[in-house]
Amino acid sequence: MGSLQDAVMQYVEGELRKDPRVKNVSLFAAAREIDESVGELTLQQFHAKYRLPAIRSIAPQGRPARKPKAVSTPDPSPASLGDGAAVMEYVERMLEANPGITNADLFAGAREIDPSVGQLTGRQFHARYPLQVKARLARAAAPEAKMPPEPEVPTAEETAAADARPVETGDPVAVRRLLLDLAKELASAESKAEVIEVMARLDEYVAEIMKAARG
Known part of the structure; x- marks a missing residue:
């Protein structure tokens, strides 16, 4: 049984590598051909048992976990x-x-x-x-915005024109x-x-x- 489950997991991982947006229905149907016991699962159970672990398995690893910021008051939201x-x-x-x-x-x-x-x-x-x-x-x-070079000796007209130009923001x-x-x-x-x-x-x-x- 374990080998069949491994085969299903390998299949799901392979399909997700080829197309991360492949539908659960397609994966589910093919997985039942590999392991008939998969048919006893609901689509949601199949998603939790195979697709989610496969997504985590093929995702890049090695990023350090972020430390939560200390706050003086608790966040009132449920999360x-x-x-x-x-x-x-x-x-x-x-x-x-x-x-x-x-x-x-x-x-x-x-x-x-x-x-x-x-x-x-x-x-x-x-x-x-x-x-x-x-x-x-x-x-x-x-990309970082590059500052335009400042003229060495600006004239009064150039200075006034530069002041009048709108500065791009955003x-x-x-x-x-x-x-x-x-x-x-x-x-x-x-x-x-x-x-x-x-x-x-x-x-x-x-x-x-x-x-x-x-x-």
Whole structure:
């Protein structure tokens, strides 16, 4: 029995390496051909038993765990009951390994790390973890702006013209990255309900875009 389970796990890992967004239904159907006992599982149980461990197995390792910041007052949100730093580390590691991973997969994995995350809704989890991580990664990937060389002996006219020029602010690369994330989520939505869920988080994207635009 153990060898069949190992074979199923190897199959799932191989398929995820080829296509991280492969559907659970496809994996489940093929896994039943390898091990008939897989058919006794529900799709959700199969996801927890095989897909999530496979995702963690193929994700890059070696990143040091972030130390939680000391706070003087407890966070009133439900997720403060658990190790938010570990969840944030997990979400960041998974997004770096697979930027297209769905919020549902991240949410399921986070609940295994910290059961108190289950007290959040999908939208609350997305706003608290994936959205923050994506914004931080976008800012980190943005190139540093180069300052233009200052003229050696500026004239009065040049000085006045320079003062009149608007100074660019914000981070266009980060804004573009956030817009691409929104587009990817919309493109990956498989039903009207998922589209509505993405659009319900539009205000969160707008807030992050405004932050990036202000620099």
